[in-house]
Amino acid sequence: xxxxxxxxxxxxxLSNELPPGARFLEPELAQQLGMSRTPVREALIRLxxxxxxxxxxxxxxxxxxxxxxxxxxxxxxxxxxEAAAARRLAYTPTPARLAPLREALQRMDxxxxxxxxxxxGEADEAFHRxxxxxxxxxxxxxxxxxxxxxxxxxxxxxxxxxxxLRKSNRAHWAxxxxxxxxxxxxxxRLHRQQRDRATEELLTILGKERNEAER
Amino acid sequence: xxxxxxxxxxxxxLSNELPPGARFLEPELAQQLGMSRTPVREALIRLxxxxxxxxxxxxxxxxxxxxxxxxxxxxxxxxxxEAAAARRLAYTPTPARLAPLREALQRMDxxxxxxxxxxxGEADEAFHRxxxxxxxxxxxxxxxxxxxxxxxxxxxxxxxxxxxLRKSNRAHWAxxxxxxxxxxxxxxRLHRQQRDRATEELLTILGKERNEAER
DNA sequence: GGCTCTTTTTATGTATACATTAATACTGAT
DNA sequence: ATCAGTATTAATGTATACATAAAAAGAGCC
Numbered sequence: 141x142x143x144x145x146x147x148x149x150x151x152x153x154l155s156n157e158l159p160p161g162a163r164f165l166e167p168e169l170a171q172q173l174g175m176s177r178t179p180v181r182e183a184l185i186r187l188x189x190x191x192x193x194x195x196x197x198x199x200x201x202x203x204x205x206x207x208x209x210x211x212x213x214x215x216x217x218x219x220x221x222e223a224a225a226a227r228r229l230a231y232t233p234t235p236a237r238l239a240p241l242r243e244a245l246q247r248m249d250x251x252x253x254x255x256x257x258x259x260x261g262e263a264d265e266a267f268h269r270x271x272x273x274x275x276x277x278x279x280x281x282x283x284x285x286x287x288x289x290x291x292x293x294x295x296x297x298x299x300x301x302x303x304x305l306r307k308s309n310r311a312h313w314a315x316x317x318x319x320x321x322x323x324x325x326x327x328x329r330l331h332r333q334q335r336d337r338a339t340e341e342l343l344t345i346l347g348k349e350r351n352e353a354e355r
Numbered sequence: 356x357x358x359x360x361x362x363x364x365x366x367x368x369l370s371n372e373l374p375p376g377a378r379f380l381e382p383e384l385a386q387q388l389g390m391s392r393t394p395v396r397e398a399l400i401r402l403x404x405x406x407x408x409x410x411x412x413x414x415x416x417x418x419x420x421x422x423x424x425x426x427x428x429x430x431x432x433x434x435x436x437e438a439a440a441a442r443r444l445a446y447t448p449t450p451a452r453l454a455p456l457r458e459a460l461q462r463m464d465x466x467x468x469x470x471x472x473x474x475x476g477e478a479d480e481a482f483h484r485x486x487x488x489x490x491x492x493x494x495x496x497x498x499x500x501x502x503x504x505x506x507x508x509x510x511x512x513x514x515x516x517x518x519x520l521r522k523s524n525r526a527h528w529a530x531x532x533x534x535x536x537x538x539x540x541x542x543x544r545l546h547r548q549q550r551d552r553a554t555e556e557l558l559t560i561l562g563k564e565r566n567e568a569e570r
Numbered sequence: 571g572g573c574t575c576t577t578t579t580t581a582t583g584t585a586t587a588c589a590t591t592a593a594t595a596c597t598g599a600t
Numbered sequence: 601a602t603c604a605g606t607a608t609t610a611a612t613g614t615a616t617a618c619a620t621a622a623a624a625a626g627a628g629c630c
Binding site for chain 2: 613614620621623
Binding site: 177 | 583584585586590591592593
């Protein structure tokens, strides 16, 4: 049941069904989930370790807020870890490892032709997840993916991003090329540049939002 | 009591008092700590989230092993995050933020003069912790510090590192200079190079050890 | 003697009980 | 009516109880 509680709560938080900043009590959640407090409590401890909730001693829990600062911090972490993944992948760029990246990139190109923004976003996401997982550092991947999941919480915002898809696709291809060529320094640098640009854009939008966290 | 259980277990794991790979049962730990299973269990969940123990469903827990692979993964994460911290710090290199770095570096120089290896190691550690915490990304700092703590578990090995202290000190000064000058690209690059060298050396030694994890 | 199947033991995972503590409601005075 | 102080309610944190499942021990068989 811990697993169920964890999965459900995590999904609800990441989808903003449980709104950032909201507060809950254990009995409340336990009843909603149809189990006793024990497994809920254990799930909450895990979620706190992932920065998805904050346990306020003796007075319940709070869904982690989504402020511009939080998102910036998370983006910086993801960027650093993905760049490291790119570098690492460039050390052992086997065809098998590069295939998922190449495939995602082709989908990005196709989506660009079709003007299908949703498909483009999904393929982009797939590219980055492939980059993270194919690099071969499990701990790094776990950490990076966990933080990456959180980025989706600002989706209402992300959707408003006016990206230059063509330019972005080209940048991704360049990255893949550097990796395939085994040029780890170039791969790391390219990735960082690319992400830094995206970060800045995202934060501009988030900054305008003035997302408030209570208390 | 959760706090106590967490602190004690964490300390014992990081000091290798609880040896890597060893297995325990909850009632065992609860008795040792003089409390019921509940707080011990909650502490173990946190420790698992930090990769310090592995909870094997229905059959107890295992202290996370210290293999060459694990240490390499951790080093790579720490390196990536510290490099990001160096870059970030270079964006806002206020004197107040740089002071702790400079102080640690001066202690490194002094230790070099005295030929005091222990003092040098402590100062080096202080420098990196300062770098991590002064950068101003709390989440990044928390993550980096947690992984950095784990590096100490291979201390039996680390002690055998034959470092060229003079060269290392120079490299650190160069990094601090780049940060102070606000040259974030250079800061990030310098840090990474420096760390990559250390990593390689560490892994050479660890590789010789052929540290085994059971099962 | 070794092997398979059964019995017993024990640890985990969840539920519940209980003490402590914080928040809320209430009482009485100004 | 407002506020201080008390009484009540309710949630957390820990301990304990209990059902389930895995491991260990033992019995019967080849």
